[in-house]
Amino acid sequence: MMDINRETTTVLVIDDAPESLSLINDTLEKAGINTLVALDGKQGLAIANRLKPDLILLDAIMPNMDGFETCKILKASPGLATIPVIFMTGLVDTESVVKGLGIGGVDYLTKPVRPAELLARIAVHLKIAQVTSDAHQFLDSVGQHVATVDNEGNFLWATPETHALLASALGINEGAKQLLTAHLKSWLALNPKVDNTTQLAGDELPLNVTVVEARGHGEWLLKFSDATVIPGELLLQRTLNLTQRESEVLYWLACGKANKEISEILTISVRTVNKHLEQIFPKLGVENRTAAAGIAIRILS
Structure with a gap:
């Protein structure tokens, strides 16, 4: 055993x-x-x-x-x-x-x-x-807006940040919950691929829902985001002319994450994180992670 x-x-x-x-x-x-x-x-x-x-x-x-x-x-x-x-x-x-x-x-x-x-x-x-x-505990600790749902659109687990975002966007009434479940069920029935996105029309603000991972036994890992706000990673990518992965690494660097934590969040090796940083520094005209993080923080602010 x-x-x-x-x-x-x-x-x-x-x-x-x-x-x-x-x-x-x-x-x-x-x-x-x-x-x-x-x-x-x-x-x-x-x-x-x-x-x-x-x-x-x-x-x-x-x-x-x-x-x-x-x-x-x-x-x-x-x-x-x-x-x-x-x-x-x-x-x-x-x-x-x-x-x-x-x-x-x-x-x-x-x-x-x-x-x-x-x-x-x-x-x-x-x-x-x-x-x-x-x-789940790790995702809770890094403040990701992610949740696991089944094929019927029922929530199996979600981070506290996700619950808060859904409440602010859709309200907490039973009708809104039923509409959310029905929308997710219809969308997931189409078997969306990883990174595919659908939009929810909330009473307060629209939300984007993106497939992070299609799991076995009819479970899906989804990421939720405010559709009216440009994600931090995308803002860095557009402003600094970075690749998508470089912008993701820089974003988490600006959030104060160590290389090992970034590798776990993005599911890449620490060595790959280091290689991306080696490309980021000359693009930003800096020599170290502290200076790079400072530039990113100013842009995100």
Whole structure:
């Protein structure tokens, strides 16, 4: 099993079959993983909302509210959408597998669950979830207006800056939210490419929405910006006759970011950042990053 912090890891098991619950609970407890148990979807949702588990094991076939409906509600909740869901069921037909993965499940286990396989799958998806969480925290820290949405236009995650921008541009009423969701759903159905942009006509100001990345399982990473304001990178590019990438590097340099931070923000190597700076300095007639940042700050101001 991959190395995870078992003492702080909590897994919620939602299953109406006592024998299955007993096997899974014993397996997780022996592995030192904290376990929460729910006997139906409604109870599982209540526990998830209250305790925010790290991962959910979800039985697909249950009375009243089945696993598929439970997963849909989980993925529609901003506070729960990023929790990985592994489906469990005795069904092995392709239709059920596709349905489970299509509504947000990250994996699929057939019953009877094999303990070694269960622990291995849990470890893999907890690791992936941690990487995703780290990326979200990093984007939060650099103040990017970005969000993750699904194919239906529902927000799965967004930085605080994005929430603030949307509130100022569109308002906070339910009608505006529904229009935003509908617009994004229609646009994403066209399968836009990376860097493709659409415009939202907000009550207060128009917004541009740009595709940053098309992710698996029907998820999209989008960037939001005020359509009435020239982005800082574009302003530097036009004013200083820089390439697009050079202007991006200079912009983040002016924001006080170190080369390593710039490389992470732009997903390029530190060496590439240095090469761009070597091109920027002579274009600006300066010899160091402090002087270059000073010129950029004056223009941006």
